[in-house]
Amino acid sequence: MVKIEQRTASWIAAFLGWALLSALTIFVLWGQRDRARLIRDNDNEQILNVLFTSQREFDDFGSAIAANSVLAERILGFAIYDKNLAPIYRWGQSPQVFDEDLLDESTSRDRFGRFTIPDQKGNRIKFVIHADRIFALPQNNLPSNDANNRNRGRNNNPSRQNNPLRENNPFYNTLAGSSWFYIDISHPAYWRTNMVTAILFPFIELILLALVFYIRHLYLRNREYGERIEAQKNLVVLGTAASTLAHEIKNPLLSIRLQTGILQKLDGENVGDEINRINEEVDRISALVYRVNDFLRDAAGNRTKVNVYDALAEVSQRICGRNIISDDSIRDGMILADADRIRSVFENLIRNALEAGGAPEEIGASIIRNAGRNSITISVVDRGKGIGEADLKRVFDPFFTSKSTGTGIGLSISKRFVEAAGGSIELKNRDGGGAAAELIFSEDK
Numbered sequence: 001m002v003k004i005e006q007r008t009a010s011w012i013a014a015f016l017g018w019a020l021l022s023a024l025t026i027f028v029l030w031g032q033r034d035r036a037r038l039i040r041d042n043d044n045e046q047i048l049n050v051l052f053t054s055q056r057e058f059d060d061f062g063s064a065i066a067a068n069s070v071l072a073e074r075i076l077g078f079a080i081y082d083k084n085l086a087p088i089y090r091w092g093q094s095p096q097v098f099d100e101d102l103l104d105e106s107t108s109r110d111r112f113g114r115f116t117i118p119d120q121k122g123n124r125i126k127f128v129i130h131a132d133r134i135f136a137l138p139q140n141n142l143p144s145n146d147a148n149n150r151n152r153g154r155n156n157n158p159s160r161q162n163n164p165l166r167e168n169n170p171f172y173n174t175l176a177g178s179s180w181f182y183i184d185i186s187h188p189a190y191w192r193t194n195m196v197t198a199i200l201f202p203f204i205e206l207i208l209l210a211l212v213f214y215i216r217h218l219y220l221r222n223r224e225y226g227e228r229i230e231a232q233k234n235l236v237v238l239g240t241a242a243s244t245l246a247h248e249i250k251n252p253l254l255s256i257r258l259q260t261g262i263l264q265k266l267d268g269e270n271v272g273d274e275i276n277r278i279n280e281e282v283d284r285i286s287a288l289v290y291r292v293n294d295f296l297r298d299a300a301g302n303r304t305k306v307n308v309y310d311a312l313a314e315v316s317q318r319i320c321g322r323n324i325i326s327d328d329s330i331r332d333g334m335i336l337a338d339a340d341r342i343r344s345v346f347e348n349l350i351r352n353a354l355e356a357g358g359a360p361e362e363i364g365a366s367i368i369r370n371a372g373r374n375s376i377t378i379s380v381v382d383r384g385k386g387i388g389e390a391d392l393k394r395v396f397d398p399f400f401t402s403k404s405t406g407t408g409i410g411l412s413i414s415k416r417f418v419e420a421a422g423g424s425i426e427l428k429n430r431d432g433g434g435a436a437a438e439l440i441f442s443e444d445k
Contacts, residue, residue: 007220014216021208029197036193041116044127047074047185062091076124077184080131082177098180103128123191124184131178253282299420301338305444308333308342308378309367315346319354320363324380329367333376335441337421345417345425348410349380349437356384358434369443376443383434387427395427 051071054064061078065071079087079094087096102117109115117126260275260282309331316324335342353363362383369376387395398412411427418425423441430436 006223010216010220014212017215018208018212021212022205025201025204025208029201032193033197036190040125040187040190043074043187044116044125044185047071048127048129048183051075051078051183060091061089065091074186075183076186077182079182080178081180081182083179085179088178093184094182098182102126123186123188125187125190127183127185129181129183131181249285253286257282299341299416301341301417301420303336303338303421305334306337306339306342307331308335308376308441311339311343312346312365312367312378315343316350316365319347319350320360324350324363324365326364326366329365330369330376331367333367333369334444335376335421335423336444337423337441338417341417342421345414345439346380348414352410352437353380353382353384353435356382356386356435358382358384362434370440374443376441378439378441379436381430381434381436383430383432386429386433386435392427392429396425 047070050068051061051064054068054071055061058064058067061080065075065078075092077093078089078091079098080089081098082088085098085100087094087098090096103115114130115126115128117128119126256278260278263275309325309329313323313325316322350363354360363381365378365380367376367378396411396415398409415425418439418441421441423439425440426438428436428438
């Protein structure tokens with residue numbers, strides 16, 4: 001089973017959460033738009049019915065529109081066109097010649113052959129109806145009269161002959177030669193809904209993204225705090241055990257050293273090699289005890305201004321027998337830290353470089369000032385065997401080591417001391433072999 005890294009898993013969870021919330025947002029906003037469209041289509045039907053019902057009392061459509069406050073407010077233009085697309089009757093904002101290509105822009109065509117064409121530049125809807133569909137409307141939608149029943153079946157076009165508009169309406173002769181009806185209707189509520197949803201969608205998406213990122217950040221921070229608390233608990237247990245253990249070990253070590261000293265005096269020539277090996281092991285255990293105490297003590301220490309060049313040069317001279325710092329390094333870099341603890345960090349890094357398996361003369365260091373960042377980067381490099389990819393994530397864990405004689409606590413101590421001074425430390429492999437340790441501190445000028 002493949003184990004997904006925590007940060008990668010958090011990104012996947014964040015993306016899925018955003019996708020789910022986005023889908024819900026689209027569903028709600030699309031529902032609002034669809035509701036507005038249904039209200040728009042219903043308004044079109046009502047306006048059409050009111051217009052043709054009111055026509056029975058007037059000689060033209062313009063008079064019917066002007067006489068009705070609802071129609072006058074909602075209908076912006078009305079026109080009737082013949083088979084040659086020329087106007088038979090025009091009122092309001094309507095084109096001089098009907099353009100049939102306009103029907104290609106229709107967003108919908110119902111079963112009665114009526115076209116609904118939104119105007120993308122305004123809050124209006126063009127409602128286009130073929131004349132045959134008008135005359136084919138149910139009779140309860142048009143003005144009725146008894147003469148209609150007497151004239152059924154007299155002509156070749158039953159739909160027009162049976163239509164009640166024919167009788168007792170002088171405007172019928174105009175309608176008889178028509179091909180298209182064009183109505184321009186104002187729909188402010190429909191366009192307002194469209195505009196609001198169009199504006200809200202990207203705004204809501206940004207809010208959702210910010211919310212998802214914040215929740216992810218909060219989750220990672222809480223997890224980090226939880227790990228720190230757990231680590232502190234472990235350190236408390238470790239500290240108690242280590243302090244007791246160190247105390248209990250020191251006394252037997254002193255006793256062993258005392259006894260080996262007596263043995264050397266009694267018969268130094270015969271037991272010299274064996275006694276020396278015992279003393280070396282005693283020294284190694286003593287060094288481990290002191291390093292554990294270093295790990296447990298206050299990491300910040302007594303913070304003062306430290307010249308990193310002088311400190312690193314002094315440590316490298318003592319361990320390597322030479323100054324390993326490059327000539328182009330700065331010499332006036334100052335940081336605020338405990339001088340003894342910083343020297344301990346440099347000592348750990350240089351000793352690790354010596355134990356990495358490369359040539360001692362290839363161990364080097366550099367100190368550079370990061371322009372514009374008010375910080376200093378200190379690097380210690382070697383040409384050893386490098387660090388395994390699996391070990392890079394664990395090199396700072398207490399008591400983790402890939403060396404047969406290592407204690408696994410030196411880098412842990414260094415990390416604590418560096419972070420206590422407000423800095424950061426990173427280990428990485430170098431191109432061409434070897435490893436590099438990089439420390440970054442804020443410069444104290």
